[in-house]
Amino acid sequence: MPDRNISKSVIKRLPVYLRILDQLIRRRVDMVSSKELSAESGFTAEQIRKDLAYFGAFGTRGAGYNTVYLREKIIKIIGLDKKIETIVIGAGNLGTALTRYNSTKNPYVNVIAVFDHDSRLVGKMIDGIEIYPIDEAPKYIEQNKIRVAIIAVPAAAAQEVVDTVVRHGVKALLNFAPVKLNVPSDVHVHNADLTIELQSLIYYSSAEEERKERLKKEIKGGKSSKTFTLE
Amino acid sequence: MPDRNISKSVIKRLPVYLRILDQLIRRRVDMVSSKELSAESGFTAEQIRKDLAYFGAFGTRGAGYNTVYLREKIIKIIGLDKKIETIVIGAGNLGTALTRYNSTKNPYVNVIAVFDHDSRLVGKMIDGIEIYPIDEAPKYIEQNKIRVAIIAVPAAAAQEVVDTVVRHGVKALLNFAPVKLNVPSDVHVHNADLTIELQSLIYYSSAEEERKERLKKEIKGGKSSKTFTLE
DNA sequence: TAGATTGTTAATCGATTAACAATC
DNA sequence: TAGATTGTTAATCGATTAACAATC
Numbered sequence: 001m002p003d004r005n006i007s008k009s010v011i012k013r014l015p016v017y018l019r020i021l022d023q024l025i026r027r028r029v030d031m032v033s034s035k036e037l038s039a040e041s042g043f044t045a046e047q048i049r050k051d052l053a054y055f056g057a058f059g060t061r062g063a064g065y066n067t068v069y070l071r072e073k074i075i076k077i078i079g080l081d082k083k084i085e086t087i088v089i090g091a092g093n094l095g096t097a098l099t100r101y102n103s104t105k106n107p108y109v110n111v112i113a114v115f116d117h118d119s120r121l122v123g124k125m126i127d128g129i130e131i132y133p134i135d136e137a138p139k140y141i142e143q144n145k146i147r148v149a150i151i152a153v154p155a156a157a158a159q160e161v162v163d164t165v166v167r168h169g170v171k172a173l174l175n176f177a178p179v180k181l182n183v184p185s186d187v188h189v190h191n192a193d194l195t196i197e198l199q200s201l202i203y204y205s206s207a208e209e210e211r212k213e214r215l216k217k218e219i220k221g222g223k224s225s226k227t228f229t230l231e
Numbered sequence: 232m233p234d235r236n237i238s239k240s241v242i243k244r245l246p247v248y249l250r251i252l253d254q255l256i257r258r259r260v261d262m263v264s265s266k267e268l269s270a271e272s273g274f275t276a277e278q279i280r281k282d283l284a285y286f287g288a289f290g291t292r293g294a295g296y297n298t299v300y301l302r303e304k305i306i307k308i309i310g311l312d313k314k315i316e317t318i319v320i321g322a323g324n325l326g327t328a329l330t331r332y333n334s335t336k337n338p339y340v341n342v343i344a345v346f347d348h349d350s351r352l353v354g355k356m357i358d359g360i361e362i363y364p365i366d367e368a369p370k371y372i373e374q375n376k377i378r379v380a381i382i383a384v385p386a387a388a389a390q391e392v393v394d395t396v397v398r399h400g401v402k403a404l405l406n407f408a409p410v411k412l413n414v415p416s417d418v419h420v421h422n423a424d425l426t427i428e429l430q431s432l433i434y435y436s437s438a439e440e441e442r443k444e445r446l447k448k449e450i451k452g453g454k455s456s457k458t459f460t461l462e
Numbered sequence: 463t464a465g466a467t468t469g470t471t472a473a474t475c476g477a478t479t480a481a482c483a484a485t486c
Numbered sequence: 487t488a489g490a491t492t493g494t495t496a497a498t499c500g501a502t503t504a505a506c507a508a509t510c
């Protein structure tokens with residue numbers, strides 16, 4: 001797997017391709033072109049070809065990509081070929097919903113334990129997944145070689161929790177707490193701050209903005225509000 | 232408010248600045264430098280100054296930014312100065328959690344109604360917010376001039392729901408459904424696909440990757456894993 | 463062979479970083 | 487005045503887009 005410094009943007013698009021391939025395979029589609037992947041993903045065909053080319057030549061000129069083969073390749077690139085197990089820290093509303101959501105929607109990653117500070121929650125189950133006391137997280141992480149954790153604790157508690165899990169081997173974090181987390185340089189954090197997402201949307205929702213946006217787009221080349229669909 | 236084509240990346244950073252300012256004001260801090268904002272946000276001081284300068288000259292040379300004044304300015308820029316009301320479509324696990332989460336964590340945006348297809352959920356309350364039948368969404372959106380909606384329905388239902396809400400005036404969408412939504416060019420979509428976030432993290436969690444990442448960073452100038460804190 | 467579509471190199475675009483004059 | 491920090495312009499970097507030769 002050749003692999004220099006692939007950018008974050010490329011890596012974030014890979015799971016999108018994977019999802020589309022899963023759908024195509026379910027529909028028994030054999031081959032797919034970058035143009036068709038573009039229609040389904042919203043990314044340009046050139047970008048898709050370039051993204052894939054970072055990792056190898058997976059397509060057939062004149063024909064496109066074999067869906068099953070490309071899917072396998074992407075799974076290997078991301079690292080989803082081994083069983084991936086993760087934990088959720090925080091069994092509040094969000095932690096509970098994320099745990100449930102993941103178990104139905106994510107075929108590649110399993111939440112195998114939830115941790116919480118609140119002793120009243122400990123021992124309860126979320127979709128068959130047990131809630132453990134937060135103190136047991138270090139041992140659990142080490143024994144189960146957990147590398148990825150989902151942080152769904154209040155902002156004030158997040159840094160301490162993260163320091164702990166990182167100390168015991170976690171290398172990547174999906175952070176829902178509204179704080180900047182400080183981590184060693186070999187640990188990756190993806191922030192999924194819902195408040196910030198929602199607030200920045202407001203900017204685009206006002207009437208004046210619409211006009212300006214439309215104007216900008218029209219000047220740029222007048223792409224009429226086209227929709228992307230598989231042709 | 233001068234305002235050409237400010238990039239999405241800039242707009243996404245504004246709520247981060249806002250959150251930090253809120254914290255500083257709560258701590259009765261009067262002035263803040265771009266360097267201090269950098270420490271709290273993780274963005275560079277240059278970038279912060281540049282971001283703010285797109286909208287005006289809010290600082291004082293030699294002294295920094297007045298927290299209260301800058302907060303007010305950012306609120307105006309984003310459009311959070313008017314009361315912002317939004318709706319959640321989908322009262323499943325995720326929709327429910329998002330509704331609850333927002334009411335405690337987001338001081339600037341209110342979820343005022345939830346909609347669901349399932350008649351067994353209709354009439355129930357989530358933190359004092361009522362669940363309505365999805366058919367009532369069009370009327371509700373128009374009467375309450377809703378411009379922003381949060382989509383938390385299954386992938387298969389998302390496009391239809393979005394078509395409907397957009398037809399009745401929604402201009403910005405926070406989409407949790409794992410599908411590419413097709414919308415007119417004057418409507419904005421932020422995708423918050425948790426599955427994709429989590430999957431792309433896996434790439435960064437493997438042992439080989441760590442080595443490469445470390446290597447890359449060391450070559451680039453050996454920033455030791457420093458932590459950012461307010462000095 | 464003709465048509466289609468990849469893989470890759472070159473050109474463009476945009477965003478970040480660096481530098482520094484302005485000025486409190 | 488000296489020190490600090492902004493606002494802004496210029497330089498750099500990186501990512502996207504365009505173009506096209508390779509080839510099925």
